[in-house]
Amino acid sequence: xxxxxxxxxxETDILQALPVITYDEIRAxxxxxxxxxxxxxxxxxxxxTEARIRERTAERKARQLxxxxxxIDTTAKADVLDYxxxxxxxxxxxxxxxxxxNVGKRYGDGASADQMAFVYFMGWTMQVISECARxxxxxxTLFLQVGSTRDETGGLAPLDALxxxxxxxxxxxxxxxxxxxxxxxxxxxxxLSERHETALVFSKGPHPVFNPTPARTPQKGPAKRxxxxxxxxxxxxxxxxxxxxxxxTDIGNIGHNHPERTGxxxxxxxxxxxxxVLLYSMPGDLVIDPFSGSGTTHxxxxxxxxxxxxxxxxxxxxxxxxxxxxxxxxxxxLPGVSDETLAVWQAxxxxxxxxxxxxxxxxxx
Numbered sequence: 506x507x508x509x510x511x512x513x514x515x516e517t518d519i520l521q522a523l524p525v526i527t528y529d530e531i532r533a534x535x536x537x538x539x540x541x542x543x544x545x546x547x548x549x550x551x552x553x554t555e556a557r558i559r560e561r562t563a564e565r566k567a568r569q570l571x572x573x574x575x576x577i578d579t580t581a582k583a584d585v586l587d588y589x590x591x592x593x594x595x596x597x598x599x600x601x602x603x604x605x606x607n608v609g610k611r612y613g614d615g616a617s618a619d620q621m622a623f624v625y626f627m628g629w630t631m632q633v634i635s636e637c638a639r640x641x642x643x644x645x646t647l648f649l650q651v652g653s654t655r656d657e658t659g660g661l662a663p664l665d666a667l668x669x670x671x672x673x674x675x676x677x678x679x680x681x682x683x684x685x686x687x688x689x690x691x692x693x694x695x696x697l698s699e700r701h702e703t704a705l706v707f708s709k710g711p712h713p714v715f716n717p718t719p720a721r722t723p724q725k726g727p728a729k730r731x732x733x734x735x736x737x738x739x740x741x742x743x744x745x746x747x748x749x750x751x752x753x754t755d756i757g758n759i760g761h762n763h764p765e766r767t768g769x770x771x772x773x774x775x776x777x778x779x780x781x782v783l784l785y786s787m788p789g790d791l792v793i794d795p796f797s798g799s800g801t802t803h804x805x806x807x808x809x810x811x812x813x814x815x816x817x818x819x820x821x822x823x824x825x826x827x828x829x830x831x832x833x834x835x836x837x838x839l840p841g842v843s844d845e846t847l848a849v850w851q852a853x854x855x856x857x858x859x860x861x862x863x864x865x866x867x868x869x870x
Contacts, residue, residue, distance in 0.1 A: 516545060523551050569593035573814070580797045580824055581816040586629075588816035589636035589795055595645075598714065598790035600637045601781045601802050602815075603650040603773055604630060606664065610770045613819025623657040631671045633795065638675040640793065641709040646785040647677060650704045650773055665703040677707035681751045685777060687758040702758075704781070714790075719783035720753075721746030721841025727849045744850050746841015753780070767823055769799035778805035786811055800824035807831045 513519050513535035522531055523546055528539050535542070546552045572591040581588050605619035607626040612619070621629065637647055649672075651664035665682065673679065683704040692698050724742040731741040759765055759772045766772065778801050786792055788810040794802035797815035804827055806813035817824075 519545060520549055520551055523553065528553075566593060576814045577791070577812055579814065580800070580803065580821070581814075582818060582821065583816045584818070585795045585816055586632060586636065589633070589640065592640045592793075592814075594639055595642045595709075596791060597640050597793045598642055598645045599648065599782065599786040599792045599811075600641060600645070600795070601648040601650075601778060601785075601792060602637075602794045602796045603771065603798075604633065604664075604796060605771070606652050607654045612770065623655065626654065627667065630668065631675075634668065634671055634675050637795070638677050638709065641677075643710045644713050645709045646680070646713045647672070647707045647709075648704055648781040648785060649707070650702065650777065652702045653699070663703075665705055668705065672705060672707045677709060678711050679706075680708050680713065681706040683751045683753060685753040685756050689758060689760050704777075706785075714785055714787060716784055716787075717749050718745055718839065718841070720749035720780055721839075722749065723747070723841055723843035724846060727843070727846040740849065740853060742846075744842070744846065745839060746843075746846070749784075753777075756780075767799045767827065769820060769823065772799050773801055775801055775804060778802045779809065782806060782809055782811060797824065800827050803828060804831050808834050810834070 513522055513531060519531055519535055519537070519542065522534070526534075528542055531537070531542055532539055537545075543552070552558060569591060570593050573593055573596055576591075581591075583591075607619050607621055607623070609620045634647075634649075641647060649668070651668065653661045653663050654667070656662040669679075683706060684701050685704065686701045688700070690699050721743075724747050727742050728740070729742050731737050731739055756774050756776045757763070759774055763774075765775055782792055782802070782805045789812065791812045791814065792802065792806050794813070794815040797803065797817040797820075799820055800823070803813045803815065803824065805811075807828060808831060810833055
C-alpha cells in the first residue's frame with residue numbers, strides 16, 4: 506500500500522470502495538480478510554459481479570418456469586437431480602415419493618441397480634432432500650416413504666433414523682412419522698420379520714396444509730356422550746370419525762397376487778399415495794414425485810384433482826397405460842363415517858323452526 510492508497514476503517518468505507526478497487530486492495534487498506542469483505546458485500550448486494558449474478562439468476566428462474574410449464578402432468582425421462590434442478594423455487598405444495606433403498610433392486614432393463622457405496626448413497630440422498638426442500642412452497646409438505654438400507658458394514662440401517670437430522674438441516678419442520686403396517690413379507694432367520702414401513706412427514710414452515718377428514722376412522726363409541734360441562738348429555742364424538750393417527754393398519758403392501766401389481770419391483774400401494782395427497786394438498790395443487798416409478802402418485806393425483814409432475818428413467822409405457830385408465834373421482838369418500846355413526850346421529854336429528862328470512866331480493870345490489 507503506497508502513500509496515496511485509501512485507509513478503510515468502517516464498513517461504509519469498504520462498501521464505497523468496492524466498485525472502484527479490488528478485493529486485495531481493500532484487504533490491504535482495511536486489514537480485513539477476503540472472506541470477511543465478501544460476506545459484507547454479499548450482505549449488501551454489493552459484490553463486484555452483482556449485476557451479472559442477478560442477470561444469471563433471472564435467466565435461471567425464467568428457464569425453470571418454462572421447464573415447469575412443460576412438465577405439468579407429465580413424467581420426465583431424466584436423472585432425479587437434473588429434473589429437480591430444472592424446477593423453480595417453491596413450486597410444489599406436496600412432494601410424495603419413496604427413494605431407492607440402495608439394497609440392489611434392479612429397475613427397468615435390469616441393468617440398473619440401486620447399489621452405491623453407503624457414504625455415496627447418503628450424500629446423494631441428502632442432495633435429493635435439499636432440492637425437495639427448495640421446490641416446496643411455504644406450507645407445503647414432504648411425505649417421504651422409507652424402509653431400511655445397508656450401511657458400510659452390510660448391516661441393516663433404518664432410513665427414517667438416518668434421514669431425520671438431514672431433513673431438519675434442510676430447513677424442514679417435523680410433523681409426523683407414519684407407520685403403515687404390512688400383512689405379508691419375508692421371514693428372516695434370527696430376527697423379527699419386517700411388517701411395517703415408515704413415512705417421514707416434514708413441512709416447510711410449522712403450519713402445513715392439513716385436511717384430517719380423508720384419514721379419519723370410524724369412532725369406537727359413536728354414541729358416547731359428554732358427562733359434564735355445557736354439553737353434558739350431548740353426543741361427544743365427531744360425526745365424521747375419529748381424528749386420524751400416525752398408524753395406518755388398513756393399507757396392505759403390493760404382494761405378488763395384489764390386484765394393483767404392475768411388475769415394478771418396489772411399488773407402493775395407491776391408497777398410501779391417495780391418503781397423503783388428500784391430507785396434505787388441495788384440489789388444483791401441484792404434487793411432485795421425483796421417483797415416479799409405476800406412476801402411483803400420478804394416479805392418485807389424477808383421481809383427486811391435483812396436478813402432478815415427476816421423473817424416472819424407466820417404465821414410460823407402464824405409467825401411460827395406468828394413467829389412461831384413470832377417471833377423476835366424482836364423489837368424496839368419508840372413511841370415518843360408518844353405518845353405526847349415521848344411525849346414532851340420525852336418531853339425534855330434531856326439527857328446527859326458524860323465522861322466515863327477508864326477501865333475498867333485498868340483498869341484491
